[in-house]
Amino acid sequence: MRIPKFVLTLFLVGTSAIFAQEKQVTLEDIWRGTFSQERLESLKSLNNGTEYIVLNQDRKAGSSSIDVYDYKSGEKKGSLLNSSDLSELSGFQSYELSQDENMILLATDVDQIYRHSSKGIFYIYDVKSKELKKLSENKVQEPTFSPDNSKVAYVFENNLFVKDLASGKETQITTDGKKNEVINGITDWVYEEEFAFVRGFDWNADGTKVAFLRFDEIDVPEFSMDIIGKDLYPTATTFKYPKAGEANAIVSLHMYDLATAKTSDINLGDYEDFYIPRIKWTNNPDVLSVQVLNRHQNDLDLIFVNAKTNEVKVVLNEKDSAYVDVTDNLTFLADNSFIWTSEKDGYNHIYHYDKNGKLLNRITKGDWEVTNYYGFNPKSKRIYFQSTENGSVNRDVYSIKTDGSKKTRLTQKTGTNNADFSADFTYFINTYNSTSTPNEYTLHDAKSGKLVRKIKDNSELLELEKAFDFSPKELSTIEINGNNLNMWTIKPSDFDATKKYPLLMYQYSGPGSQTVSNSYFGANDYWYQMLADLGYIIVSVDGRGTGFKGAAFKKVTQNELGKFELEDQIAAAKKLGELEYIDSERIGIWGWSFGGFMSTNAILKANDVFKMAIAVAPVSSWRFYDTIYTERYMTTPQENASGYDENSPINHVDKLKGNYLLVHGSGDDNVHVQNSMRLIEALVQANKQFDWAIYPDRNHGIYGGNTRLHLYTKMTNFIKENL
Numbered sequence: 001m002r003i004p005k006f007v008l009t010l011f012l013v014g015t016s017a018i019f020a021q022e023k024q025v026t027l028e029d030i031w032r033g034t035f036s037q038e039r040l041e042s043l044k045s046l047n048n049g050t051e052y053i054v055l056n057q058d059r060k061a062g063s064s065s066i067d068v069y070d071y072k073s074g075e076k077k078g079s080l081l082n083s084s085d086l087s088e089l090s091g092f093q094s095y096e097l098s099q100d101e102n103m104i105l106l107a108t109d110v111d112q113i114y115r116h117s118s119k120g121i122f123y124i125y126d127v128k129s130k131e132l133k134k135l136s137e138n139k140v141q142e143p144t145f146s147p148d149n150s151k152v153a154y155v156f157e158n159n160l161f162v163k164d165l166a167s168g169k170e171t172q173i174t175t176d177g178k179k180n181e182v183i184n185g186i187t188d189w190v191y192e193e194e195f196a197f198v199r200g201f202d203w204n205a206d207g208t209k210v211a212f213l214r215f216d217e218i219d220v221p222e223f224s225m226d227i228i229g230k231d232l233y234p235t236a237t238t239f240k241y242p243k244a245g246e247a248n249a250i251v252s253l254h255m256y257d258l259a260t261a262k263t264s265d266i267n268l269g270d271y272e273d274f275y276i277p278r279i280k281w282t283n284n285p286d287v288l289s290v291q292v293l294n295r296h297q298n299d300l301d302l303i304f305v306n307a308k309t310n311e312v313k314v315v316l317n318e319k320d321s322a323y324v325d326v327t328d329n330l331t332f333l334a335d336n337s338f339i340w341t342s343e344k345d346g347y348n349h350i351y352h353y354d355k356n357g358k359l360l361n362r363i364t365k366g367d368w369e370v371t372n373y374y375g376f377n378p379k380s381k382r383i384y385f386q387s388t389e390n391g392s393v394n395r396d397v398y399s400i401k402t403d404g405s406k407k408t409r410l411t412q413k414t415g416t417n418n419a420d421f422s423a424d425f426t427y428f429i430n431t432y433n434s435t436s437t438p439n440e441y442t443l444h445d446a447k448s449g450k451l452v453r454k455i456k457d458n459s460e461l462l463e464l465e466k467a468f469d470f471s472p473k474e475l476s477t478i479e480i481n482g483n484n485l486n487m488w489t490i491k492p493s494d495f496d497a498t499k500k501y502p503l504l505m506y507q508y509s510g511p512g513s514q515t516v517s518n519s520y521f522g523a524n525d526y527w528y529q530m531l532a533d534l535g536y537i538i539v540s541v542d543g544r545g546t547g548f549k550g551a552a553f554k555k556v557t558q559n560e561l562g563k564f565e566l567e568d569q570i571a572a573a574k575k576l577g578e579l580e581y582i583d584s585e586r587i588g589i590w591g592w593s594f595g596g597f598m599s600t601n602a603i604l605k606a607n608d609v610f611k612m613a614i615a616v617a618p619v620s621s622w623r624f625y626d627t628i629y630t631e632r633y634m635t636t637p638q639e640n641a642s643g644y645d646e647n648s649p650i651n652h653v654d655k656l657k658g659n660y661l662l663v664h665g666s667g668d669d670n671v672h673v674q675n676s677m678r679l680i681e682a683l684v685q686a687n688k689q690f691d692w693a694i695y696p697d698r699n700h701g702i703y704g705g706n707t708r709l710h711l712y713t714k715m716t717n718f719i720k721e722n723l
Helices: 005-021 028-033 189-194 459-468 525-535 551-555 561-575 594-605 627-632 640-645 676-686 707-722
Strands: 051-058 063-070 076-082 092-099 103-112 118-126 132-134 141-145 151-156 161-163 170-172 180-186 201-203 211-218 221-226 236-240 250-257 263-268 274-281 286-296 297-307 310-317 336-343 349-353 359-362 370-377 384-385 394-400 416-421 426-436 437-445 451-456 476-478 481-488 500-508 537-542 581-593 612-616 659-665 691-696
Touching: 028 525, 028 707, 092 141, 103 141, 118 141, 132 707, 141 201, 151 201, 161 211, 211 274, 211 581, 250 274, 297 459, 297 612, 336 370, 370 416, 384 416, 394 416, 437 459, 476 500, 476 561, 481 525, 481 561, 500 525, 500 561, 525 537, 525 707, 537 561, 561 581, 561 594, 581 594, 581 707, 594 612, 612 707, 659 676, 659 707, 676 691
Parallel strands: 500 537, 500 581, 581 612, 612 659, 659 691
Antiparallel strands: 051 063, 063 076, 092 103, 103 118, 118 132, 141 151, 151 161, 161 170, 180 211, 201 211, 211 250, 221 236, 250 263, 274 286, 286 297, 297 310, 336 349, 349 359, 370 384, 384 394, 416 426, 426 437, 437 451, 476 481, 481 537
16 A cells, blocks of 8 residues: 555654664663763963963874964964874873973883873973984883973882983982882872872972982782783782781982982971872972871871971971861962962862961852862962852852952853863863763853853764763752752653652762762763663762762761761662652662772661662772771771771671672772672671672773673673662
8 A cells, every 4th residue: 555655754754753762872882982072182281371282193093193273263283293203103192291392201102000100111302303212211100301301300110210311311319119118209009099199209490409209118018919811820919008007108208419419318307107198399499398197197287398408397287187188289379379278167278378388368268169279370360270169069160369359250051160271371271061061172261261262062972862862860969867968860761750660879979079960971871871771760879978068078977987878878768769750679779999888888788778789899898998098087997996897898798688799800909809809708608699700800990801891781680680
């Protein structure tokens, strides 16, 4: 039978709409880059303030280029270099410019060591002569130009070196560096992981001195980790890892004088069992700033060291009943007065001190947090920062005078805004996203925030996603235990309030963290969309202990990690279970790392609420974790045994009911697989049935090849079978 033309048209339109809505996201889509966003890679402003540079990689040609763009017009002005023009190397992974921008350090053949550290072969490129020289035949760490770019300091095999670029002469500053014994110029494992810095040396302003840290690790307990590999016999890697209550490396401060070729040992004072989480030269080449933190991390001194006399002076002290956060916000102005951020009034704010540590002014104030400090414009006397003033799930960019007046909001769209300012603070490139908008890059006038031009967006990604009919990520709050907690929800696209749905809760819950924000999808969000298509509702709730709602909210969990955080997740699950469209008999929870610690506690201590739990790379006892992180929130096990043991899953295995999946990577240098192995043994001896998987040689991120795809397939199947 012949179908009338207009009927056929309606049929085609209708079926195409149905097919568009029926397109389902797959794990292969997620983990093979279907939803990748466009980004500006390694964006940096040039000194002229009118141009910026971006690292571009030509995947097909295998080449790298540092391309120059005009801020105002967006026109490409050329390239500082293109590896296709160099015969010595085909490409490079990263770059660093000298202060005068005439020299560039290029990183190649980079090997990752731990989370932040790496070593590689480095080249030095002269922008004017276009000459390329290899820095060293060895794979080195943290090469850094002197201020006049005549020298480069770097670390090789735990010793500090300086190379004169004109003569090629290499000077070895330290000689006692030895693996698992002494480290010079870079930090040890626990400093790198928990204080988030690797380079433990710094040039002074005129390049005449190098200050550096030395770590004596001899008495630190050694951790051994088997590497299965592909050979007939496995190998072992050993490194110093101080667990809670155990000995830390002994850290000391030293100063090398290039003129005399002598090293001075700096006596910081009568400190015992302390950390040096930051060193930084002031604008005065004879004054070094040093931050000294006690082991409990609740008492921090900012010290100035006179490089001529080696005399030390405490210029500022921060104390807190719980802990003091270490940041990178310390900024010295031309007169050596400095900017400092502190939570001392209950929220993180900006303060201005003179060169002797006298408070000049409190610059920001209010029941909101400064979340990023961008810098100071000496011409306009304005400071630029990011904050949560527009709500703890949002981020906006502001400027303010150093006297605290004339605060200006520079971003207009509500969501997550992050700025990258030109060197002279004329412009900033804003990166904006929200729950409904992937990254948009726009150029703005730094004085008013006015839009100058659009640079790049992800409209193609949004167009691609239309076929999947994704559900919105709904932001809301839920009142739990006297607090309005931030929450997001993803429902099935065909959600029907008259039906009952199983609920999967995701959380991380660690101190100062945030999982609920006005930001666009990450890889896990696409997974949640896939689960929503399968008929699940997914929720995340940021409970007490998480960040950006003031110090009291964040630090309430002190000495009892896992107690209040778990109470909030349990209460949230119960309250959500009362909704007519939630099946209270089918509530699951999952998390990774701290989140895995939490989800394990949930299935053990609240087995009447949670039917299912997944834990990836969890801490099973805080006694197994490192000194800096654990003791910051728990003090030592010797001082707080009950706080450690009452909230550690390993001590509650007899309570397991329901379905539990435990996953770990055997090469995890951070949360050691020991955590899961000891938990597995405890569960076995308690005769508790559960599922578990170990990924050989994978680190805390559990990735590489098809590993993530395999892991998320396993977790998806577990959810489908058990929730």
